Amino acid sequence: MSRKCAICNHDRRHEIEHTLLRGESHRAVAQQFNVPRGAVARHLKHVSAALTQVRKLREIEAGKSIWIQLLELKMQAETIKAKADRIGDRRTSLLTLREKTRLVELEARLTGELNERPETKIVNVILDAETAKRMTETFLARHQKSSEPT
Numbered sequence: 001m002s003r004k005c006a007i008c009n010h011d012r013r014h015e016i017e018h019t020l021l022r023g024e025s026h027r028a029v030a031q032q033f034n035v036p037r038g039a040v041a042r043h044l045k046h047v048s049a050a051l052t053q054v055r056k057l058r059e060i061e062a063g064k065s066i067w068i069q070l071l072e073l074k075m076q077a078e079t080i081k082a083k084a085d086r087i088g089d090r091r092t093s094l095l096t097l098r099e100k101t102r103l104v105e106l107e108a109r110l111t112g113e114l115n116e117r118p119e120t121k122i123v124n125v126i127l128d129a130e131t132a133k134r135m136t137e138t139f140l141a142r143h144q145k146s147s148e149p150t
Helices: 013-021 026-033 037-087 090-111 129-147
Strands: none
Touching: 013 026, 013 037, 026 037, 037 090
């Protein structure tokens, strides 16, 4: 007959699992809740799939909240700009336009539409010995002139 999980039967099971989800170590959880470290490790073995799923859902929700905040900021900027335009406040209108531009840029970065990595292109050139020698001499002649004191 197998033993029942000490954590599953613990009065503070949900607190223990929340602590584990925050990334606390087995040792810290065991000390905080006065349970054996081995019990924490065994508990994680049989509930790790469920805890992993919860962690992923939280990450998705956090991502959604970022999008919601971004949309709210864009709407607020539009409202402020419209009001500034209505009363003829050009300075505020320009400032909100700049902020809207930054928000669109942020959105493009988050969606991957804006790629800020430089693109590298490699070109292979095959030269005959005479052309390579001529190019080297020209390069050296130009750089020797510029490095000489005037």
